[in-house]
Amino acid sequence: MKRVRINAGKIGLVFRHGDYHRVLTEGIHWVGFRESVTLYNTALSFTSNTIDLEVFLRDEALVALWHVIDVLDHELVIVYKNKKYSQTLTAGRYVFWKGLVDYQFTRADLTKIHITEKIDTAVFAKYDLLKHIRVFEVASYEKAVMLVNDEYVQTLTGGTYRFWRNDTTIKIAKADMRQLQLEIAGQELLTKDKATVRLNFHAQYKVTDLEKALLDTKDYEKQLYVSLQLALRAYVGSYSLDELLESKEALAQSVFENSKETSEKLGVTVLSCGVRDVILTGDMKEIMNRVLIAQKTAQAHVITRREETASTRSLLNTAKLMEDNEMLYKLKEMEYVEKIADKVGEITLSGNSGMVKQLKELFTTK
Structure with missing residues (x-):
């Protein structure tokens, strides 16, 4: 016989000729010379590489010291040691010692x-x-x-x-x-009079029916883009270039109204629309610049003729007044003499009298 001491936190398993025989708990024990004792730390899980677990499970005294956890194929078991997470167990059989460590197990399906x-x-x-x-x-x-x-x-x-x-x-x-914004940039469209314009258009929208937008519609944003694009083409194609340039606000309002029904089918609501830019392409831009220059030139000519007519009418009225009033004629005559004299550097007069008469002879012709 030989004396074996099992300390606290340890468990001894006695084997005879390689076969499991019994379990030893804390304390002093006597075992035969042909028996061997294997010590296990109860703070760790139990594992055995040499003997099948089923052999140990036959010993009720040993099983009473264990937590035996069977995990099925469709299960998980979460292990907590002293209320702290330790590990997750998948399908299999696991054994943990009782006593030293407080184990808790949560089973999940x-x-x-x-x-x-x-x-x-x-x-x-x-x-x-x-x-x-x-x-x-x-x-x-x-x-x-x-x-x-x-x-x-x-x-x-x-x-x-x-x-x-x-x-x-x-x-x-x-x-x-x-609220989201959709940009439709660089759209080249033909007007009713076959002029090419490039539009930059934007729309604000919001998803209001989530199930319709995601389940009943494939890529609602792309479909909204196409519907707005088609509405733009339809509007621009029904107006001439001049009409289009004069009614950009009407363009945005028309597209907004036309997109309401389509957007509702997509599960979104269009909140507002706007035209950021209407850009004329190369040749059309040059032509419009020429038209603008011609219009402004014609307006300038009209204004010039209007002013000339007004000036002539004023002179005619003045002449009529002077014809009826000799004194007014004299004053007007002296006014012109004064204007001419401003441009003369030096005037020489001879004689002591008739200065006005001499000036009159100088600045007037018979």
Whole structure:
């Protein structure tokens, strides 16, 4: 016989000729010379590489010291040691010692997609658990439709959503619920009189029917773009260039009204439209510049003729007044003499009298 001491936190298993015989707990024990004792740390899980676990399970005294965890193929078991996450167990049989460590086990059924088990959010970040979970993020300004096996299930608002990873397919389609802007830039269109113009157009819109936009419509933004583009072509093609340039606001209003019905079918609402630029192409721009120059030149000629006519009419009225009033004639005559004298550097007069008469003879002709 030989004396064996089992310390606290240890368990001894006695083997005879390689076969398991009995279990030794804390204390002093005597074993035969042909028996060997293998010590196990009860703070760790139990593993045996030489003897099948089924052999040990025959000993009720040993099994009473164990947590025996059987994990099925469609299950996971989350292990907590002293209320802290330890590991995630997949399909198989696992053994943990009782007593020294406080173990807690949470069993999860992977045949369902929703995580209904009580699991702390921080635990989801652990890699050996995270690889069994599907995570979807929906921003605060977004909404999403959830499809399970390609069937609509529910609408998701902003937040983080986790589902068990299994053979069930889960798809998430998201849409931005804020006011959005759609730019239609550089559209070359033909007017009614075959003039080519380039339009830069914009529209503000918002998704108002999420299910219709994501489930009943394929790429609602592209379809909205095409509908606005067609409305632009229809409007521009029904007006001449001059009419179009004079009614840009009417163009935006017309496209806005025409897009209402189409946008509702797409699950969106157009809030406003506007024309940013109407650009004339190369040749048309040169022609319009010539037309503008000709118009301004004609306006200048009209103004010049108007002023000339007014000046002549004024002279005629003045002449009539002077014809009837000799004094007015004299004053007008002296006014012209004064204007002429301003341009003469020096005037020489002879004699002591008749200065006005001499000036008159100088500046007037018979």
